[in-house]
Every structure is written in C-alpha cells, then in structure tokens.
Amino acid sequence: MPTFDIMLPYYGDVSLMQDAVRSVLAQTDPDWRLTVVDDGREPGVPEWFAELGDERVRYQRNPENLGITRNFQKCVDLLELERAVILGCDDLLHPHYLATVRAILEEYPGIGMVQPGVEVIDGTGAVVEGLVDKVKRRLYAPAVENRARMGGEELAASLLRGNWLYFPSICWRSDAVKPVNFRDGLSVIQDLALVIDLLQRGEEMVVDTEVVFQYRRHAISESSVQAFSGTRFTEAERYFREVADRLDAQGWTKAARAARFHSASRLHALTMLPGAVRRGGSSGVRTLASHAFSSGSSTS
Structure with a gap:
C-alpha cells in the first residue's frame, strides 16, 4: 500500500486541473495515490479520468455541490494512508516533491506537518513575486537555512502575525489531521485555523527551503x-x-x-x-x- 494520499478537491478550470494531475503523475517517487473529488459539473471530466488508465488515480464527482469547506472536509474524511497532501486544483508539484518530502520525513519521523519550499506562479504559469508574497517572505516568514523544526506558541504567534504558509504544499500526518478537521463557518481562513488547532494539540512542523511546489496566485480569485x-x-x-x-x-x-x-x-x-x-x-x-x-x- 502506498504512503502518500494526494487529495485534490476540484472545482473550476479543467485545463489547470489536468496540469495539476499531470504533475502528480510525473513524480519521481511512485509511492502515492491520487483522489480527485469533483465538486463541479464541467463536461468531459469523468471521461478524461477514465482514459488515464492509472490505477493509482481515483476520481469521484459529488452528487451535489458541497462548496469549498465541505469538499475539503470530504477529502480529509477519505484519507486512509499515512501521509496526506491536499493539493490545490490549479497548483503544481515539481517532479521531486514527494522524494524531497520523504527525505524530510526520514530525518523527522512522526512530524505532523512539512512545509517545503514554494515558488509562486501566475495564471499563465510564469514565476512571479507580488506584494503579498514579498510581505510573507520578508516580514513574516522566519529565516530558515536549509531546514528547521518549529512548533508551540512561537510558531503559533508567528503565523497569527502573518500566515506565511502555503497550505496546498504542506504534507500532513493523516492521523493528526483527521481528528481536528476544518472549522465550520470558515472558508478563506480555514487553512490557518487548522494549523493553529494542530499546534495547540502539540504537533510540530518542519520548514524546508528546497523549492518543490508551484503555488498559483490568480489576479482575481x-x-x-x-x-x-x-x-x-x-x-x-x-x-x-x-x-x-x-x-x-x-x-x-x-x-x-x-x-x-x-x-x-x-x-x-x-x-x-x-x-x-x-x-x-x-x-x-x-x-x-x-x-x-x-x-x-x-x-x-
């Protein structure tokens, strides 16, 4: 049985979602399973997944639209494997994302969260650094050389000043996330709330600087x-x-x-x-x- 559950809660642009799926298929580490939970009605999507012919890819379409938070929640409920990634449906993994995360987990077994290095791309796929990401990196993100383990009140305070994480890039320990879950009534800030809840329960995070993830930031999201x-x-x-x-x-x-x-x-x-x-x-x-x-x- 594979180690990594890659969950993709999907709604929106078909071509960007397909690129995200292809970035999973291109992983140098084959120890993964991808589950796509489709919360939309875009034509041709079920057929595209049927034609992939990769038994590691599971696809399901919700009978009715759940909305962002409930669809994320469903992805967490479906977790079965040791580690989880909740990938944005327009984000991209570098081919060595899983290999890099696995090396971190070997050094820090049992860690609750891994935040690898991230670069930001725009709607066309070009690497960019807008005002939001400059502020994140220069004012709020801690200075890390290579790799660092963090947790407790210090990390909570840092994130509450300014959330410098990139949620879709994080690799989670599944048995830490499943009991906590997403908070009802939150849609935009649910990622920060989940991390703070985990920190309050004693979980820790490893932050790594090697860039293995592309986070897509659209002009209008x-x-x-x-x-x-x-x-x-x-x-x-x-x-x-x-x-x-x-x-x-x-x-x-x-x-x-x-x-x-x-x-x-x-x-x-x-x-x-x-x-x-x-x-x-x-x-x-x-x-x-x-x-x-x-x-x-x-x-x-």
Whole structure:
C-alpha cells in the first residue's frame, strides 16, 4: 500500500486541473495515490479520468455541490494512508516533491506537518513575486537555512502575525489531521485555523527551503473577490477574536496578543482599500477600513 494520499478537491478550470494531475503523475517517487473529488459539473471530466488508465488515480464527482469547506472536509474524511497532501486544483508539484518530502520525513519521523519550499506562479504559469508574497517572505516568514523544526506558541504567534504558509504544499500526518478537521463557518481562513488547532494539540512542523511546489496566485480569485467585498475580513475578525480567547486559556499569551493584533491581515485590508473604493462598494470599504484601522487590545 502506498504512503502518500494526494487529495485534490476540484472545482473550476479543467485545463489547470489536468496540469495539476499531470504533475502528480510525473513524480519521481511512485509511492502515492491520487483522489480527485469533483465538486463541479464541467463536461468531459469523468471521461478524461477514465482514459488515464492509472490505477493509482481515483476520481469521484459529488452528487451535489458541497462548496469549498465541505469538499475539503470530504477529502480529509477519505484519507486512509499515512501521509496526506491536499493539493490545490490549479497548483503544481515539481517532479521531486514527494522524494524531497520523504527525505524530510526520514530525518523527522512522526512530524505532523512539512512545509517545503514554494515558488509562486501566475495564471499563465510564469514565476512571479507580488506584494503579498514579498510581505510573507520578508516580514513574516522566519529565516530558515536549509531546514528547521518549529512548533508551540512561537510558531503559533508567528503565523497569527502573518500566515506565511502555503497550505496546498504542506504534507500532513493523516492521523493528526483527521481528528481536528476544518472549522465550520470558515472558508478563506480555514487553512490557518487548522494549523493553529494542530499546534495547540502539540504537533510540530518542519520548514524546508528546497523549492518543490508551484503555488498559483490568480489576479482575481475566490479570496480576492471576498477581500474587495470585505467578507474575507469579517470572517478573519471573528476567527482572530475566538482563537485569541482559546490561546489565553491555554496560557499562550504571546500568541493570543498576535491574534488580537493580526498585523498582516490588517495590512492586507489596507492594501485592498483603494481597489474597493474604485469598485464603489461602500459596504466593503467600511468593512476593510474597520479591519485595517482597528487598534486591537494589545500589540504583539
């Protein structure tokens, strides 16, 4: 039985999804199984998978649309193997992704999460570094030479200041993720919530710098549309308040302060304000301004 469950919750562009699947098929390490959970109705998709002829690829189409969070949840429920990757349906693995992750796991057996090196691509596949990713790398991501093990309150506080992870690139220990799951009521910030929950349960992460993953960032995505409307930040504000209380109860006061101040989220809202003004959405402008300029109860 293979070691790696690669889960692909799919909805959207067919050609980008097919490229993602091909990047799995191209792995130099063959020890994987791919499960595609189709939450859409695009024509020809079931037939394309039937023609692949690779027994390691499993495909299923949901009888009804579940939405982002519930489809991700279904992917977690379907996990059976030791390790899991929840691949974005428009992201790409380098051919040596699994080989690199396996080497990390051999050095750190039992680790809950592995964040390998990532490069960002645009809708055409060109490698780019926009403002969001520059801020992630230069202001919030820790300085790592080659490889580092992290966890506990320090990592939680770092991520709550600014989430520098690339969720679809992470390799998870399945028996750590399945009991925790995604939080109901979250759609955009669910990735951060899952990681913080795991850290609170004592799991740790290895961060590696070798680039083995391409994360696709589109000019207009589900998260950016929600950002202009302010919906994203309404969700974020609610989550940061709730998690700060939980962290205080655990005695992680530094991480709780970081959650209440959520500096990167506030900066993101500030950068979205001009676009919201140009779009003429007064409700979105008010929500963004409130999130960006709220003082928080303390600083981190």
